[in-house]
Amino acid sequence: MSSSAQTKPARQLRCCGASGCRSAGSEELQAALEAARDAAGHTAQELAIKPVGCLRLCGRGPLVACDGPGGTTLYGAVPPTEAGALIEATRNYDHASDTLQASRLDPQLPFFALQSSVVLEGCGQVDPESIDDAIAFGTYSQLRRCLHELTPEEVREQVKRSGLRGRGGGGYPTGLKWDTVALQPPGPRYVVCNADEGDPGAFMDRSVLESDPHRLLEGLAIAAYAVGADRGYVYVRAEYPLAVERLRKALQQARRAGLLGSGIDGTSFALTIEVRVGAGAYVCGEETALLQSIQGQRGMPRPRPPYPAQSGLWGAPTLINNVETFAAVPVILREGGDWYASMGTAGSKGTKVFALSGAVTNTGLVEVPMGTTLRSVVEVIGGGVPDGTPIKAVQTGGPSGGCIPAELLDTPVDYESLLELGSMMGSGGMVVMGETTSMPEVARHFMRFSVNESCGKCVPCRAGTVQLAQLLERFVERRASPADMAKLDALCRMVKATSLCGLGQSAPNPVLSTLRYFRHEYEAACRQPALCDRP
Amino acid sequence: MSVITLSVNGKDVAIPEGGSLLEATRAAGVEIPLLCHLDGLEPVGACRLCLVEVEGSNRLMPACTTAASEGMAIHTHTHQLLDYRRMAVELFFAEGNHICAFCVANGNCELQNVAVQVGMDHSRFPYQYPQRVVDASHPLFAIDHNRCILCTRCVRVCDEIEGAHVWDVGSRGSHCHIVAGLDQPWGEVDACTNCGKCVDVCPTGAIFHKEDTTAEKLRHSDRPALLKAARDEHVWRNQ
Amino acid sequence: MTTPEQSTPEPAAPETSAAGLPDRPKLRLATVWLAGCSGCHMSFLDLDEFLFDLAAVADVVFSPVGIDTKTYPENVDVCLVEGAVANVDNLELARIVRQRTRLVISFGDCAVTANVPGLRNLCASPNGSSQQAVLERGYLELADTGAQLPFAPGIVPELLPRVLPLHEVIAVDLFLPGCPPSAQRIKEAIAPLLAGERPVMEGAEMIRFG
C-alpha cells in the first residue's frame, strides 16, 4: 500500500525478525542469506535482504517471504543450510532444493487467503527499525494530513464514524473516549498507550510493536492531536525486550525526523512521548493500575469513577487505548471512518487481530473482519487440532474470558456474542483446546494465574481467588463434594460482583464458563457428601 | 452550600453536594459495615463491605468512595448484599490467623463486631493458617501480622495525618503485608515518631500497646477525624 | 447462599426420622468433648439452676460431665460438640455423632473455627500436614529429659494431618461460637430447642467469637 514511488529492488527476501522467528533462528538465517547472496555475486540492489516484522504463521518460523517477478512466495522453517538454495530460488524457483520445496508455504492456504490486513498491513512489509522505510510505506502521512488539514474535531469525527471500539478488552467506543478527554475543562492532558499485553495466549500487541512501531506512534500522535495532549506514555511490559528496544529506537528516529517533539511538521503541535517499562504485573493492564505504575507506584487499581478520561495521570484527563486501537487509527483516517465501519458487524466494526495458539495446526497472528465465525478462525484458518481429532473448546479473553465449547463454534466473533457466551473478546488471545484438556484443570490454571496476579488490595480478589483455587484443586484431584460445587458457584458470583477492578471481577469467568458448558466434568469429580480424608 | 437529594432504601435524604454515598446512608440512619474506611482518612474502597446497589447500574458501588449525585436511588441491605458481605467477612477470617480468645482486642475489635453485624457464626471457607510474624521491636508498641486485615488505615494515618509514612504495603496478592521502612523491625525505623496513631486506628488487635494484654486494647478511631478538623478547619472537638 | 453444612435446619424435620419422637416425654441430649480445653463444658455447668429445668425436660444420654456411658447412643435429639477435630478418635466420634444425632451443634470456638487446637496447623510442613511437626516440637525439641515420640498404637490416637473445625468433617446444624460461650448464651440457644423451636443466633450476645 505504499504511496511513494520508491524504487524497489527487482527481487527481495523479507526475513521475519519478530521474537517468534528469532527464537527459531531467524537471525542466523538472515546472516546466512546475506553471506549466500554475496557469495553468489548479487548486490543488495539486485537482491535485497530485508529484515521485517511478523509474517503471521509464527508456528513455522523462521519465515521468509520471497518477492520476485512472479509474485511472492513464503517459506517456513527454513534451515540456514538452505540459504544458498533460497538465494537461487529467487531467480528460478525450479532450481529449489527438495528441502526448500518442502518449506514452501502455499499463499492460497486459508491461513493467508482469508486474512484481511488492516492493522497489520505494515507487519512483514516494513523494516521495523527504519523510519525511512516506514515513511516510504506511507506511515506518518496521516499525522501530517491531520495536522495540516483537519481540526481535532474532524479527526475525532472520523474515529467516531469508524465505530472503532477499544481493542484491549472492554470494547469501549474509542471515539466517545476521545471526546470525553477532549471536552474536559482546559488544562494539561495525557495520552497513554497500554502495551502491557498480559493475557496469557495473547501476542498481537507484541507483534505490532516489534513489526511496525511507527504505525503505533503515528496513531498515538494523531490521538494526542485530537484530544489536545502534549505528553504521552507508552507502557510496555518488561517481558517484551525486543518490543521495548524497537519502540525506543522508533521514538528516537521520530524525534530526529521532527515527527515528535515541538513544532511537529512545521505546525504548532508539540508532543513528547516516553516509554515506561513495566516490571511484571498483569494487573497493570487495568487502566487505573497502569496509571499508578507510570507514576512510579505499586500497580494498585482504584475505584472508578472518576474515570481516567476525567482524572488520570497527575489528576489530568488521560486518554488510554491499547496498541491495536491506536494502530488502527492511521488507516481509519486514510480510508475514512465509513470505510472502516463497512467491515464487521452492527456493533463491532472493522477487523480484529487474534493470536491463535494451543492445539491448532497453524499458530500465529490472524486478522479478520469482526463477525467472522470462531469456526472459520480455528478450523479453516487455524487448520484444527494437529492430529485431526475434534476441537473441544476455544478459550478467548485470557484469564478474564471463558471456554467456548465446540458446538458453539459457529458464533460470530464480536464483543456482544462472546459476552453472551460467558466469555469476552479480551485482547484477542485464542487458545484452542483438544479433547484431552480437562476443563477443571483449565479453570484451576486460570485461577492460579489470578491468585498470582492479584494486587491484594480488595478482599474478594486477594482471598477469594485463593479459596477458589483450592476448591478447584479438589475437583482436579477428584475429592470434591456436592457442597463444594455450591460453594464454587456462590464464591464465583461473589468475587465477580464485589471485586474492585476488572481483574477480580473477571477472575471467576473461566470457572463460570466451564461450569456452564462442561458441568459434567465437575460433577464427575464429585464424590458423595464428604467425610474427612483430606491431607 | 448546595444540597443534593437521593434515596436510601426508599427514604429520601438531603446531603451537601460532593458528599459520598456513605454520608447519604448515615443521613438516612442506615448502618452499613465498614472496615477499611475511617473518617478523617482518604477512602480506598478496599474492604468491599460498604458496597451498595445503585438503581440503574449493574455494578455494586462502594459507599465510601462513590460520590452521591442528585436523584440516585441506592439500596444497602438487599439479600444479595447481605450474602456477599457475609462471605467477605468469612474471607477475612479465613485469610489471617484470628484467634479471638487470646487477642488483645477481644471484645473491642471491629472485625469481631462486623462478623456479628453480618451474622457470621462460622466460616464456610477453610482457614488458611498463613505464616506470619509478630514484631515487638518498638519500645512502646507491637504489630502482630497474624491479626492484620490489610485495611491500610495505619499506612494512611501515618502518611496523611502524621506525615511520617513509616508504613506501606509490601508484596502483593495473598502475600501482602504491612511493612515498616524497608521491611525492617519497626523499632529500627527512624521515621517513626512514636505517636501511636497507627495503634489508635487499627481495627483489630494487629497494632497494640505493649502493656495491653488479652481484651485490654482500647480504640481511638475517632482521632484522625478530630485531628483533621483541627488542622484543616481550626475546629477543636477533641476536648 | 444456602449453607451446605446445614443439612438439617429444623430439629422438627429430621432426616433420620426417629419414629414417635413428638410423643417421647424427654429430649435426648448429649454433649461431646473433642479437641478442646473443656471450658465449654465448664460453661455448660455454669448453667446452675437451669440445669434442673433442663433435667426436667431432657435426658442427658452421653456427656463427659453428666453420665458415665462410654458409647454414644442411638437416637440422640441434640448434641453439643465441643472441640476441634484433631485426631482419629475425634474423627470417628464426630462421624458417629452425625449418624446418631438429629441436631448437631458446633459448641464453642474450637468446634466452630478450630481455635487454639488449630494453632498447630501453623507449623505445617510444605505438604500441609502438621502431624509430625507438632509431635517433634512438643516431645523432642521442648523436652527437658527423655525426649521421645509417643508410640502406643491402639492406645494413643493418631493425629490427623490438620486440625479441622467440626463443619469441615460433618454437617453441622447450629453454630454456637464463644470461647467459651457464656452460660447465658448456651441457655438462650438450648431453651428454644427444648420447645421445638430454632434459636435466633444473632447479635453480639449470641454469636461473637472469643
Added chain:
Amino acid sequence: MTATSPARPAASKPSPSAEEIANRKIAQVIRRHGAQPDALIEVLHQVQEIHGYLPKQALDQVARQLRMPLSRVYGVASFYHLFTLEPPTPHRCAVCLGTACFVKGGADVAARLEQRLGVKLDDAAGNGTWAVQHVSCLGACGQAPVLVVDGVLLTKLPIDQPEALDAVFESAGMPSAGAVPA
C-alpha cells in the same frame, strides 16, 4: 541535588571499592531521571541491572536520593514480579505457564526441571546454582511450550519425547539429576 552517597571517597583515596562504584552509578541513574519520584520503577530496573538484584542498602540510597519514604520504595520493589530482593542464583530458568504452554504441557516441563535440578518451582534460592521460576506468558505462544534458560528462549520443547527433552536441557547446560551443584 542531594545525590551524595555517604560512602563517597575523598578524591585522594586510592581506587574505589566495587560498592562505591555501584553507589555512584545509582546516583548517576537517579540524576539522569531528574530525581523524580515517578521514575522509581525505571530507577529500580537500572539498580537491578547494576547489582543483579535490589539490595536493601541500594533501596535505601534510592529512597533518600528520590526523597521518598523507605516503605514506599520497598512497597514498589516488592510489588513487581521482575524485581528481586535476594541475590539470584548464577543460573536461572523461567518456565512459561501461559495458556498455550499449559495446553501443550508447560507444567510437565516445569515438573521435569524440578526433578532434574532438584529444585522447587518458584523457590528463588533453588539449589544454590539453579533456580526455576514460572512466568505467566512470554507471548511466544506460537512456539509453545517454551522455556527461558539464562536469557535464551527455547521453543517447541519436545515434551512427548523424554530423551529429546533431556538433550535440550543438556545442551542448555543444565546438570542432570543427582549431579552435585557446582
